[in-house]
Amino acid sequence: MTQEEKKVYGVLAELNIPYTRYEHPPVYTIEEMKSLNLPDSMCKNLFVRNQKGDKHYLVILEHTKKADLRKLAEQIGSGKLSFASEKRLQKYLGLKPGSVSPFGLINDSEKEVEVVIDKDLADSGEVSFHPNVNTATVTISYGDFEEYLKWCKNSITYVRI
Numbered sequence: 001m002t003q004e005e006k007k008v009y010g011v012l013a014e015l016n017i018p019y020t021r022y023e024h025p026p027v028y029t030i031e032e033m034k035s036l037n038l039p040d041s042m043c044k045n046l047f048v049r050n051q052k053g054d055k056h057y058l059v060i061l062e063h064t065k066k067a068d069l070r071k072l073a074e075q076i077g078s079g080k081l082s083f084a085s086e087k088r089l090q091k092y093l094g095l096k097p098g099s100v101s102p103f104g105l106i107n108d109s110e111k112e113v114e115v116v117i118d119k120d121l122a123d124s125g126e127v128s129f130h131p132n133v134n135t136a137t138v139t140i141s142y143g144d145f146e147e148y149l150k151w152c153k154n155s156i157t158y159v160r161i
Contacts, residue, residue, distance in 0.1 A: 008131040028098035041126040061118035
């Protein structure tokens, strides 16, 4: 188990958040995850930036949905959005491609990343994310996920995707 992953479990323990961990081969896409027979609570996580590159967003939505970045930019009052580079992903969330997750917010000590959550996730009983590595998936309750986000203290915006 990597240090990145251990850090996630340490925070979950600190917050008394129970979780279920699934270990699996490395996966890089939702399609690959579907083939592993994991819970339906998988979430899609996108790390994007505005055109100027001075604002970064972690977009979290149900794995079955597709984000329209143009419409999303309008909802959050941003200019044009595009996917952030691997370098930016490492700098702001301490993550590598394929492991984008809200648990990366643990590494955002300056709280520079704004979290954008699809409102439909609130209807989920559970949500599942990589624990900052793409060789495992962690499932927690949506209520506990919100507690985790409060602990992170990043700005949060709720949208309809």
